[in-house]
Amino acid sequence: MENYLNRQVKSIEISGIRKFFNMVQHEKDVISLTIGQPDFHTPEHIKHATTRALENNKTTYTNNAGIIELRNAISDFYETKYGISYDPKNEIIVTTGASQAIDITFRTILNPGDEVLLPGPIYPGYEPLITLANAKPIYVDTTKTNLKLTKETLKNNITDKTKCVVLPYPSNPTGASYSYSELKDLISVLKDRDIFILADEIYSELIYDQTHHSIAAFSEVHDKTIVINGLSKSHSMTGFRIGYVLAPQWLSKHIIKVHQYNVSCASSISQYAALEALTTGIHDPEEMRNVYHQRREYVYSRLIKMGLEVNKPEGAFYFFPKFPVKDMSSFDLGLTLVKKGKVALVPGSSFSHLGEGYMRLSYAYSLEALEEGLNRLETFLLNEKLY
Numbered sequence: 001m002e003n004y005l006n007r008q009v010k011s012i013e014i015s016g017i018r019k020f021f022n023m024v025q026h027e028k029d030v031i032s033l034t035i036g037q038p039d040f041h042t043p044e045h046i047k048h049a050t051t052r053a054l055e056n057n058k059t060t061y062t063n064n065a066g067i068i069e070l071r072n073a074i075s076d077f078y079e080t081k082y083g084i085s086y087d088p089k090n091e092i093i094v095t096t097g098a099s100q101a102i103d104i105t106f107r108t109i110l111n112p113g114d115e116v117l118l119p120g121p122i123y124p125g126y127e128p129l130i131t132l133a134n135a136k137p138i139y140v141d142t143t144k145t146n147l148k149l150t151k152e153t154l155k156n157n158i159t160d161k162t163k164c165v166v167l168p169y170p171s172n173p174t175g176a177s178y179s180y181s182e183l184k185d186l187i188s189v190l191k192d193r194d195i196f197i198l199a200d201e202i203y204s205e206l207i208y209d210q211t212h213h214s215i216a217a218f219s220e221v222h223d224k225t226i227v228i229n230g231l232s233k234s235h236s237m238t239g240f241r242i243g244y245v246l247a248p249q250w251l252s253k254h255i256i257k258v259h260q261y262n263v264s265c266a267s268s269i270s271q272y273a274a275l276e277a278l279t280t281g282i283h284d285p286e287e288m289r290n291v292y293h294q295r296r297e298y299v300y301s302r303l304i305k306m307g308l309e310v311n312k313p314e315g316a317f318y319f320f321p322k323f324p325v326k327d328m329s330s331f332d333l334g335l336t337l338v339k340k341g342k343v344a345l346v347p348g349s350s351f352s353h354l355g356e357g358y359m360r361l362s363y364a365y366s367l368e369a370l371e372e373g374l375n376r377l378e379t380f381l382l383n384e385k386l387y
Contacts, residue, residue: 008132015124016350020331024338031373032344033361036172036318038236040291042273043284046235049276053269062268064260066094066244070271073278074244080282082204082214084222090249093256094266094274098202098230098243103129104258105226105245106164109196110135114163119149121320121348121355123172123200135163139352147174147311147320151185158193165190167215168200170207173351173360174320175313180213191220199227202243205234205285207315208293216246223248226255233316234285235277240270292317295363295370302374303361306381319361320348330356341380343373 002010013019021034053059065071071088078084086092095101102125110116112134118126120139127137140157142148154165167186170177178186190197197215204212216225230243245255277284296313303310303321310321325333330347337359338344348358363370 008134011131013128016331017124017346020334020347020350021344024335024344027338027342027344030338030342030344031369031376033363033365033370033373034344034346036233036316036362036364037238038233038288038317038364039366040236040288042236042240043277043281045280046237046273046276046284049280050240050269050273053272058268058272060268062265062271064265065092065256066266067268067271067275070094070275070278073275074246077278077282078214078227078246082212082217084214084217084246086246087249091247091252093245093247093252093259094271095230095243095245095259096263096266097232097241098200098228099125100241100259100263101228101230101243101245102126102198102200104255104262105198105228105247106130106133106135107258108251108255109226110163113161115159115161117154117157117162117165118352119166119168119171120353121147121173121351121358122166123168124350124352126166126168127352136161138162139354141354142176143354147171147176148178148182149186150182151189154186154189158189158195162193162195164196164198166198166200168202170203170212170313170315172203172316173318173346173348173355173358174311175316175318176311177207177210177212177314178215179210183213183215183218187215187218187220195224197221197225199225201227201229203233203316204229206289206292206317208289208296208313210314212315223250226251231274231277234288235281236288237270237273237277240267240273242266242270242274292363295365295367298367299361299363299370299374302378306378317362317364319363320355320358321361322358324357330359334359336384337377337380340384341376343376343380345377 227246346360348355
C-alpha cells in the first residue's frame, strides 16, 4: 500500500537537525550544543496567565484568526517596535507556531511549478513545505556573499517562474541579518516584480549591535510581503506553539481559509499566555538578549582562537563556523566529534547542500556548558589534525 501514498510526502525527509540529534542523544558524556531551544524558563507571569485562562475556562474554540485581544496586542507590538501598522481584524492571523504560519502561506500563494528562492545555507523547514505545495525550491548560494542575499545574487536567480523569495533574518543557522541599506538593495530588485516576499522574523527580538528593520515597513513592497513571527524564541515559549502571519487584507482573507481548515484556531490557553507576553511581558526579551550577547562574545573569541573561519552572528543564537576538513562530510565530522570529542554540533549539510563544510553551534546553553563544549572542541581539533 505504500506505493499509493502521496509522492511528495514520500520524497521529503525528516529534518537533518532532528535526524542527527536522534542519532547522538543516547551517547554518554556528550556536551550537546545542537538544539535551538532557549535555556530560559518561560517567565513566571506568563505561566500565571496560562493558569488563569484555565481557571476561567478559556478552553473553547476561538475566532479562527485568534482572540481579538491578542491580535490587537500583535498590532501594537509591530507598530511600537517596527513602525508598521496592521489591522488586527483583517491582517493578523494567530497560528499554531511559526511553522504552521509558513505552511499555510505557501499553500496559499504557490501553484505547481512555481519557484521559491531560498538563501542557503538555510533552516531546513522551508523546502519540504514548498515541495508539498508542488512548487520548487531554488537555493541561492550566499557562502561567497557574507551569508546574505545581495542585489546581484537575487537578480541572477530570478526567472519567469519565481513566485516568492524567503528572507529569514536573523538567520538560523548563520545568525546573519540585514541592515536598512541591505534591504533597500533587495527591494530595488523586487519592487517592480510580481514576487512575494516571505519575511521570517522569528528571531527579530534577538538581534545585537543594530536595529531590526522589517522589510514590510518599506512601502514599495509592503503589499506583497508576508511576515512570519511568534513567541517561541523571544519569550522562551516553544511549547506554547504560538506564531502569527501578518499580511495585507487582500492576501490574509485567503490565508485564513487554509488556516481554518488546517487547525481551526490556535490553542486558546496559549493565546492568553501570548497576550500576557506581548503586553505585560513586552520587555521580557531584553534580559535574554543581554545574556545571549555575553555568550556570543565568549564563543566568538574562542572560535577565532581555534583558527576557525566564522562570521560574528548579528542575531539569533547560532554560530556557523567553517571546517575545512578534507575527505569527510560535515555529517561524518559531526559523528566523529561526538564519538571522539564528546561534543555535538549540527552538521552544516542539515541546512541544504550549501552548508556542507560548516557546522552549527547553538549558544542557547549556559556559559558553563559552552565553556566545556568549546574546551572539548579545541582539544579535538588539536589532537585530530583534520586539516
